[in-house]
Amino acid sequence: MPNEITLRVNGADVSVPEGVTVAVAMVMAGAACRASVSGEPRGPLCGMGICFECRVSINGRAHCRSCQIACEPGMDVRTDE
């Protein structure tokens, strides 16, 4: 079993196996990654950094592609506007 790490998604603690991407943490937390201009919830589509649908805010930085970034302990992840 890999070690578990804990990060925050929209203010709530989420524990995930070490090494998974932030996109996985969003799915585990049941959170949308971002909202479209018209307000629709969006999440990972291509899973390989091309479609930009999985963008989230990480530690205050907007528009990070969650499918390309590994989770780190204590990370503060938020659904992008």
Place this chain on the structure above:
Amino acid sequence: MRSAPYDVVIVGAGIVGAACADELARRGMRVAVVDREMIGGGATAAGMGHVVVMDDSEAQFALTRYSQRLWQALRAELPDDVEYDQCGTIWVAADDEEMAEVRRKHEYYGGRGVPTQVLDTRELKTLEPNLRDGMAGGLLVLEDVVLYPPCAARFLIERAQKHGAELRLGVSVAKIGRREVLLSNENSIAGKIIVNAGGAWATALTPEVEIKKRKGHLVITDRYRGFLSHQLVELGYLKSAHSVTSDSVAFNVQPRRTGQILIGSSRQYGAEHKEVDQEILRRMLMRAQEYMPGLSSMSAVRTWTGFRAATADKLPLIGPWPGDESLFLATGHEGLGITTSLGTAKLLADQITGSNPEIPIGPYLPARASEECAHAE
């Protein structure tokens, strides 16, 4: 088949042509608008959509302020997608020298009924916390507006159509003048008056007109809501934008309703190709980052260029073209065409219908340019 002549045939469906069509149609004239592409596909789509009062000259002030008031009056009728937002402009002063210019501008605008507010270092930082520390201050011009020009042009064309104007898109024009617009397909459209509203391409149809293409670049970022609240323009812009010979860049950023940030600006003469110039783009973005370091970590989603129609004296050409009594010009608006489109339309329609204009028309008459040519010879 030849139809009865229109009262006015306007060549160019950019925002200037659209505004002229709207004004003339609402005054009861039979109007046609032709464009080789689409509504607002040239400088109208490329520009920022900053409705701004400027004071390079009394005539520039008069036309920009007159036009801004016309936009204000139109506001209630504009559809939501025009994104009309009176966010105001802040002219940012980096040092004491530019702060002196802030005070001069404040006096000038105040004396002419334009509300402004002088900001010191702290007040500026409070209004725009993402500007770098140590700015001297700025001038907040409260009634300046941001809008989305292509939709504004479409609105004006549609309103003109409600008043009987006819629109022909995808129509390439080969020649104009002598009460006729000759199309590339050899058909022609007859008009008692022909208006050249071709923007930077006006010279293709009226070669004697002294207009130069002045290329600009813009970048739009992803959405970063709350990062920027006003249109910010560096006062150093007054130094760089006035250079008529060399390429220049200036810090000029605009908040869009989506939270995106439009980043400008650049000015180049003699660059006829529409491709992005990486060196100018680099300089433009470096300049923007000097003022707002936070821009450097943002994602840009699109970069494009456009061509301003620049005249030698920085004023547009509005009125009859000497030598052909049927030909009128409405072009040469350089970077102010969105702002001054509505005033241009009023002044053009006043001349065509013989009405009294609300501001003196002399500085914008095309005859001034041909007189300058005559004197130079």
